[in-house]
Amino acid sequence: MSKFFSFKLYREGIKKTRLVGITIGSVTAALTALIPLARLLSPTVYYEPGYEPATTIISPSDFALPLLLLLFLAPILTLSMFSFLNKRNESDFYHSIPFTRPCVYFSFLASVLTWLVATLAVSLALTTVLWCFVPYTALSPSTPLLLFGAYFLATLLLTGFTLLAMTLTGTVTSNLLIFALLFGFVRISGALFVVCLESQFPLMITALTPGRLLLPEFSMPITLLTVLFTGDESTVFTNAPLWIYTAVISILLIAAGSIIYTKRRSEMAGKSAPNRILQHVYRCAVALPMAFLTVFYAIETDFDLQGIIILIVLTLIVYYLYEILTTKRLKNCLKASLFLPVLLVGGLLFGGGVAVASNVAASYAPDADELESVSIYKESSYYYGDTSYQELKTQSVEITDPKVLEFVADKLAEMKAIVSDKGVDAYQYPNRRHEIAYYEGDVYYEDALTYADPITLKITEKSGRVCGRTFRLTTEDYNRLITLFTETKEYEDAFLSLPAKEEILGFGLPGVWDAVTKETIWNSFVGEYSALTREEKVEYISSRDYYALSLYVWGTLGVKSFYNDYPLNPNLFPQTCAMVVNAANAEYETGFRDMLDAFKADEAIKVHINLYMFDNSNYTSGAGAHYLEALEFAEGCQAPADGNAVLFRLTFEYDRYYFDRYYLLSEADFSSFCIQLGMGQPDGYEKPAVIE
């Protein structure tokens, strides 16, 4: 008989929780399947009949909402499985059976996890199969696997928290309250502390401190919930530190639960705490976040008395309500009152902690010889795709050049001096004085320096300590810093590099849907980019232009995701542009020809035409023969042999059809085409070769 696992007990555990497991599992699976099923059964809601729409990539978020039920299933199943810990007779029974306590604990835990895994697997398998039948959708094989991993870890974490709460307490009410405390206390307190600290000293980057592990974004269930609202899937599904952290915390929670379970006395069942001392500890811990919130509010609002009083009353309500709910005795409130000073001390420690931490952070100014390296840091964005490949690559370049270190040390000393003398606002908003003067009717910017956008640096000391500081530099200093950086070869190499094949997760190119074609186009682009001179590359990468005719690339560099658009300039990438034109036009050749035929048959057909190009766009709408003539003109033009061409894309909305057409014309032909369409002469382009 194993000391840690019994298959028989595991089977009994499965039977014991089957009602909860089957009910919630079926509901979850059914709801998850409902989404693809709805698209399968009612296609007209999602796309027009008779028209072939673009393929939609199914993202993890398309699955996610019903799967959130699993986050509730985990604690419910655990509460149901280990409910015997809350009833004396049941607790005695399970402690008297001929199995070791770890064996009971782990066998029943395995039963809970089996239900969770089964629900997750069935839901995802069913949905994946159904998505395969939904037309015009594509599902990456990694999507269900990523969802499985993320949700399994989230449920494992919640199971761990529930188990720990159940082993620490002995009533359902106290189970739930301690669960909420364990799950939320660290996160709420951590978030309050960090927000408070950042508001006191906004120049520091808390994400670079070990304290970031305490923030809500490092809780898998919370991030899974927030991803529904933010849509930023990179915060969960490609965030390896979060996965590792969640797995480690879950294992630690389960291990702690097993130790407490083994040592737990059976008579604890039915009691809110093993003894009065722990009852005081639990009660104070439940109310402490409210005390922190009160201090936080006081600091943030510069001691708004009315709000503080309300929060103090709420803190007391939480404090006494816990006692009443868990012990069901009003008279215990009297004894509980003796421990109220704990909340006061806790609140003071919180406020004191924030003050000390912000002062320590504000006085940070190591000498240059103490610094190991510096890199440009940019905080992870909440929006997928905000971080470019170049940003990620350059972030990983640690500059050790003494000149850079000297410069940064000087600027840190300057920051310390200004913050110490005039306060953090004076550093953060150096022009505020002048702005105020302006509003007061005085001379604006009389003696103001011009400041560049804030830049955040990651500073690594030789001792291994890592800090992040946001610098507000004058334009002159900013340019000097960037020059110092770019003088470093490894920085420039990183800046000019393109994503490697293994780092890319996907491509996007309007009008081109075939993955192989897109990859071929990308390979062509990489080839032509490699052939550019270093100066051309610097100019191309530096002049970021977010416009329609771009090749979009997304992927992951290490554990961070990137999203780039590479504008398709026909002068730099003629071969790639020609491939794009051919590939995109082939996709909708039939539709386009049908439209031209329809025009020929009936000139009154209404059409909406959008024109997109590298640095311009235009729109026209209506009916008329000139559309047909303009299009026939463009179709008859040849791409210029000298490479000095204009690449543009037309999108058509015609009779509820929607498609793209690319053209690669000379500037003169392009001008002529625009005039024929009725869009007028485009600025900055050659006079038309043909004017009708």
Add this chain to the structure above:
Amino acid sequence: MIQAENVTMRFENFTALNRLTCTIPDGCIYGLIGSNGAGKSTFLRLISGVYRPNEGTITVDGAPVWENPAAKAGIVYVPDDLYFLPQSNMNRMASFYKTLYPNFSYERFQKLTATFQLNPAANLNTFSKGMRRQAATILALSTLPKYLFFDETFDGLDPVMRNLVKQVIYNDVMERKTTTIITSHSLRELEDGCDQLALLHKGGIVFESDVQNLKTSLIKVQVGFREPFTREKFAGLDTVSYTQVGSVASLIVRGDREGLAPRLSAMEPALLDFLPLTLEEVFIYEMEALGYAFKDVLM
């Protein structure tokens, strides 16, 4: 054999058992009596492995019970507050017990279910308190245990059913030599079946004896003389209790009738009568001899 040595069990400020020492031989029906809070249930939980003693040791067949599945495999504990799986019937419970106890016998289960005339397919929630006790007893006996512990098991049973349950338990002991511990706060519940009786009071065994010896250890004698007399007249006897009204004295004397009769007859009494004592009376006198007032211990 169950051995408890200097076992102490504390619950915060309350000491339920205080340096308790006892030995329960194999094949014995051990009756443990005591008032509420005396420590009976705590003792059973300790020897079932539910509790771990704060001090002292508890062994079953020489092995500690705590976290010892091998030792616990032969032990079944039927508590005062019974546990059944939610919405289950006896068949489901039998399959559950089969999972937990390797020796569980379906044959015995069916036989006992028939004896008690219980419907094994009926939901246990529909059973009366007495029927639930029967069901728990059936399940416990079906595990063919070496050690059976019943906590206040006969409470809630009507006299007929109480006798039936007792009979089934006693038969099992006879057939399989099962060591059985039965606790009760009523001596009358235990006097007719136990081999040994122990009285638990304030966390310790204040009195323990073989029932047969106990029943024959004391005898009540009524004796009268024509001439005046005092207690000193019986100085040669091991007198536990003495009362005198006029010329008639009532004595509780340690010893048997055969030994006492010639000695008392030699005193030429005008009246000599030997009266049997109930077990409860024996207990009362033995307790008084130890300095305890029986009503304090069991009331």
